[in-house]
Amino acid sequence: MKSITPEEVKKIANLARLKVTDQEVEKFTGQLASIFGYINQLQEVDTKNIQPIKQISGLVNVVREDVVNQYEPQAGLVDCAPEKDGGYVKTKNVL
Amino acid sequence: MNLNELTITQSHLGLKNKEFSATELTQACLGRIKQFDKILNAYINVYENESLAQAKKVDEKIAGGQEIGVLEGVPCSLKDVFCMEGTKSTAASKILENYVAPFDATTVKKLKDQGMVMLGKVNTDEFTMGASTETSYFGVTKNPWDIERVAGGSSGGSAASVAGNECVYSLGTDTGGSIRQPASFCGVVGLKVSYGRVSRYGVMSMASSLDTIGPLTKTVEDVAIVLEHIAGRDAYDSTTPNIPVDNYSELIKYNIKGLKIGIPKEYFIDGIDPEVKKITEDAIKKFQELGAEIVEISLPNTKHAIAVYYILASSEISSNISRYDGVRYGYRSADSADLLQQYLTTRAEGLGDEVKRRIMIGAYCLSAGYVDAYYNQAQKVRTLIKQDFDKVFEKVDVILTPVSPTPAFKIGEKNQDPLKMYLADIFTVSTNLAGIPGLAVPAGFTSEKLPVGIQLLGKMFDEKTILRAGWNFEQAMIVN
Numbered sequence: 123m124k125s126i127t128p129e130e131v132k133k134i135a136n137l138a139r140l141k142v143t144d145q146e147v148e149k150f151t152g153q154l155a156s157i158f159g160y161i162n163q164l165q166e167v168d169t170k171n172i173q174p175i176k177q178i179s180g181l182v183n184v185v186r187e188d189v190v191n192q193y194e195p196q197a198g199l200v201d202c203a204p205e206k207d208g209g210y211v212k213t214k215n216v217l
Numbered sequence: 218m219n220l221n222e223l224t225i226t227q228s229h230l231g232l233k234n235k236e237f238s239a240t241e242l243t244q245a246c247l248g249r250i251k252q253f254d255k256i257l258n259a260y261i262n263v264y265e266n267e268s269l270a271q272a273k274k275v276d277e278k279i280a281g282g283q284e285i286g287v288l289e290g291v292p293c294s295l296k297d298v299f300c301m302e303g304t305k306s307t308a309a310s311k312i313l314e315n316y317v318a319p320f321d322a323t324t325v326k327k328l329k330d331q332g333m334v335m336l337g338k339v340n341t342d343e344f345t346m347g348a349s350t351e352t353s354y355f356g357v358t359k360n361p362w363d364i365e366r367v368a369g370g371s372s373g374g375s376a377a378s379v380a381g382n383e384c385v386y387s388l389g390t391d392t393g394g395s396i397r398q399p400a401s402f403c404g405v406v407g408l409k410v411s412y413g414r415v416s417r418y419g420v421m422s423m424a425s426s427l428d429t430i431g432p433l434t435k436t437v438e439d440v441a442i443v444l445e446h447i448a449g450r451d452a453y454d455s456t457t458p459n460i461p462v463d464n465y466s467e468l469i470k471y472n473i474k475g476l477k478i479g480i481p482k483e484y485f486i487d488g489i490d491p492e493v494k495k496i497t498e499d500a501i502k503k504f505q506e507l508g509a510e511i512v513e514i515s516l517p518n519t520k521h522a523i524a525v526y527y528i529l530a531s532s533e534i535s536s537n538i539s540r541y542d543g544v545r546y547g548y549r550s551a552d553s554a555d556l557l558q559q560y561l562t563t564r565a566e567g568l569g570d571e572v573k574r575r576i577m578i579g580a581y582c583l584s585a586g587y588v589d590a591y592y593n594q595a596q597k598v599r600t601l602i603k604q605d606f607d608k609v610f611e612k613v614d615v616i617l618t619p620v621s622p623t624p625a626f627k628i629g630e631k632n633q634d635p636l637k638m639y640l641a642d643i644f645t646v647s648t649n650l651a652g653i654p655g656l657a658v659p660a661g662f663t664s665e666k667l668p669v670g671i672q673l674l675g676k677m678f679d680e681k682t683i684l685r686a687g688w689n690f691e692q693a694m695i696v697n
Contacts, residue, residue: 126581130581134577134581135577136561138576139542139557139561139564141562153574154577156634156636157639161523161528161591164521164524165590167597169594169597169598172598173597174593174597176596177426179412179458179652181455181456181458195320198320199319201319202316202545203545204543204546204548
């Protein structure tokens with residue numbers, strides 16, 4: 123396992139939609155390198171033939187009747203938006 | 218005794234017998250908050266008028282000769298990740314500082330139906346990420362036993378508001394120990410339920426395969442009462458199975474003769490504070506006096522739990538926090554050139570360092586080329602950890618461990634080194650990975666008068682057994 127580099131931190135931050143300053147890149151690189159230095163120990167654990175736990179509830183395919191329900195407090199949802207226009211949430215151009 | 222120092226059972230009795238009113242009980246708590254919270258900083262937002270209005274309704278019901286439920290008129294606090302309609306629900310983050318929830322979490326609705334009085338929303342680490350409430354955008358919550366020390370986290374506000382008698386009980390969340398550790402640090406009772414026992418709908422998600430909702434209270438009986446009223450299947454949370462809710466508050470009062478209690482050797486390592494070790498050993502002796510059988514057991518994969526937890530939790534966090542993008546709710550950065558810039562700066566300005574760290578750890582663990590080595594490997598080691606518990610529970614009914622290697626640490630002591638803070642979770646994270654329940658009960662005090670709790674872990678959906686063990690222990694400790 124190679125160590126975390128500043129370039130990787132910049133790349134990951136961009137993927138995660140987090141703008142980072144140069145000082146933050148330096149700080150986070152050190153912290154992440156230390157954290158991954160610890161969690162890399164998991165590579166040594168023998169997990170041949172072990173099934174992963176994807177979720178611990180054991181439930182599968184929990185479904186409900188395919189019936190349309192009107193969600194009542196619709197207006198309240200749009201009210202939460204930082205900018206709105208005529209019942210719609212307003213944001214920057216997507217395309 | 219001041220009214221705000223009462224338990225749920227005492228409050229209910231007093232209200233029923235008309236010794237005092239719900240309004241007086243609520244005012245006592247509000248008075249305590251006014252007097253003490255500027256030091257404690259447990260509350261983010263207090264709802265004085267609303268809580269008094271709720272109390273008034275209960276008093277009118279009592280005056281009209283109607284029966285009241287056990288939680289009716291009893292003032293509580295809610296960790297600020299619970300959405301309650303009309304209240305600011307901030308997750309202790311700048312990005313939701315002014316977010317007013319337009320709906321109720323299922324657990325909030327259930328308590329409302331029971332006539333709860335909601336005093337206010339209490340502090341937490343930002344988006345529940347932390348073990349000390351130090352990452353909160355609204356400042357740290359102090360420990361009522363020593364205000365230079367942390368209340369613990371992430372449910373620090375919940376634990377401190379209960380321990381400081383600023384409410385009678387609280388609801389918190391536990392993803393890696395976030396109810397049990399602050400309960401232990403503040404000397405209150407806290408329950409991490411089995412995964413799926415209580416609906417998570419309307420409670421802001423941190424790590425969806427690990428998150429649980431639970432009560433923090435002054436007594437084990439109070440925990441049992443709250444649990445009875447919030448547990449159960451919910452159509453809005455598809456991870457809640459259709460398993461009956463036991464009459465916990467009745468079932469706790471049977472004795473524990475013959476109960477088999479396992480003591481895992483991996484939890485009694487060097488590095489535990491000697492006073493924590495002594496208090497835990499004394500607790501084991503107390504359980505023996507109560508008729509329990511003590512069994513030495515082993516949970517060999519304990520040493521991998523922190524690594525597994527931080528890979529899985531961070532990965533799920535990176536996904537869950539992506540919704541905070543300034544589009545539909547919350548903080549939006551001004552004057553962005555385009556949508557991408559709006560995302561980048563909104564999240565950079567609105568989220569704190571610990572949240573950013575975990576998002577990045579998670580994104581890395583899930584990225585192409587690394588997902589197999591990190592995320593998939595962690596899921597497999599999670600299986601090994603769960604298998605350890607399954608094997609052990611064939612021989613014992615309950616497992617007893619310390620909650621934390623130390624009592625409450627000083628503010629600022631661990632928050633400079635993220636890894637140091639993560640390692641403090643060593644005794645609690647396995648429980649979340651295995652999905653099993655865990656009860657933290659006060660077990661004593663250090664020579665510096667700091668509370669220390671012990672933890673009782675049980676089989677999946679066997680809350681009734683750990684609550685019975687906890688209640689018997691608590692009663693035996695009172696007699697002392």
